[in-house]
Amino acid sequence: MEETELCFPQLNTSCVKPKRPLSDTVLIYMILSFISLLTSALNLLVIISISHFKQLHTPTNSLILSLAVSDFFVGFILLFQSMLIDGCWYIGDLMCVVCCCIDYIITFSVVGNMVLISIDRYVAICDPLHYSIRVTQKRVQVCVCLCWICSLFCFIVLLKDNLKQPGQYNSCVGECVIMVSLSEQVVGFFIYFILPITVIVVLYMRVFVVAVSQARAMRSHITTVTVQGSRKVTAKKSELKAARTLGVVVVVFIICFSPYYFVSLADQETLFNVSTAAFLTCLYYFNSCLNPLIYASFYPWFRKCTKVIVTLQILKSGSSDTNIL
Template sequence: MNFTEHQQNITAQYCFPDNNSSCIKEVRGGPAYTLLFIILSCISVSTVVLNLLVIISISHFKQLNTPTNLLILSLAVADFLVGLFVMPVKIMELADSCWYLGRLGCYISPIINFLSLTASLCSLIFIAVDRYIAVSDPLLYSTRVTVCKMSILIILGWSFSLFYITIYLYFNDHFLPFQIRCYGECVLYVKHFWVTIDLVIFFIIPCSIIVVLYAIIFKVARRQAKAVRAVTNGLSQNQGDKVSSSSETKAAKTLGIVIFVYLASWIPIYLSSMAVENVTSVSLVWTVFGWLMYMNSSVNPLIYAIFYSWFRESTKYILSCRIFESTSSKINLFPEHL
């Protein structure tokens, strides 16, 4: 052994110094990384808090136990898992190249990661379908879409996500011990073939469904706005134009926000991953573009809940601890409907 190699062995840091097969530690420090960790930690906390508010609101207040809100609840649970488990683990991996959660944790972590993301995506699709039925056939909506049917649909969506993820990880040899080269490593190698399959099943098809359904919703909203304009035209032309314009603008904003956030979060990682033969979970592609997908979980509660008046009202009751009152679950969150 020459002097240079000896010096490298002395200064090298290992994940587990007492283990001969330990991986070499790569510590990322400095002001830039410290600021990055603070920002990502704030995103993680805000994701947990926002989605937890949605979960408590819909679960506690009986007035919010509707089929549509069950879908928002499912979405919030999936996004809550991203903020509570996925983001902290990814922050840990950014701060230190070592894996400290053990072999079992290495097996379970990708399952929670992909399950939360795919379940969130399934919820987005179900929300688009639910809104399409509500807009296209509002008179029969209450009979066609019930709480029981929606609960079964949500369970099936989560079950399909878990089944697909298990198959996905199995055929990418994630559960084989030889994938780990040294103690303190947790890397998922994704074959190019499965990147293509995942692109079709969890991007192209869902994206097409969401875009088509919201496009139809937008057209129906415009048609309904024209009908309102025709009815109110005899009373006040200006009032009719105002109502029509407001309806069209609201539909356009909802459509634009949903599609933009969804595409902006998922397109980069799929396009970049298609450019390489094999993708690893520690690659720069998964690190940067993966966080775009995770941040979508922070934006979802803002899009689907925070713009609703019931969310603002329920949040006041939760933060003031008034939900612990015996009759709080029966509180009317829509006083304007009285």
């Protein structure tokens, strides 16, 4: 008989490591580490750009900043997730609960930020005359703070039993098990997935209809506008471009998150094999790496900011006043 390998050989209650070729383990480690570093680096560029340059201190960019902060921490979560590749958790039961708590908080904050972004674009496109009055920097900051506070409250409610005694649901030493009842999973599924996705889809359908009508109106009157009118058209084009860019972010978010949520509720052992479940989990986390790439593709200001940051021109005095729009 082959000798089984334990996570902690000195303990009889240790978990058994699953048998997997070393090449597969190394490859998975490399891929997850690369995605983790890339996710953290790209989102750090977004955070520095919006925080440093004064021209980017707008309500919409404040929401993008909050989303980038969430995505930045996803990179750290991936590093901890990679520890479970060989089937063993080496850093204790308390860290297991802490990592899961951070995961829950970030997940809920990402969903909340997506809803706020959708509301922001809805008001900007569908009610542009009152946008500057209804959507102010201070109100956005309050909404972002409430989003993070609600995320913190949600994880306390869902993981309250696990927080009382970390590791109580582990069957052996070296395991990281977090128990959430089926009823809590179902309630969380509707409150933090079905409801937000419904709101996002409804708002963006309305934004799409209004944006198409505005684009047609601008094309039909483009030759008869005055100088003042041309400025209004430019402003409308800017809002439409922002709506399109953030619309892509929202669509990518739905594509990446939807399979993971359905898998989390389904019986993975009967409906999905381990490889499929692992792929959908990686897709779920990879969404945080895609958002900065979308900004780089659609936002010229992000490319300019990246150039200033990478070339260290950001260290010069007065760099925060640089014209990057």
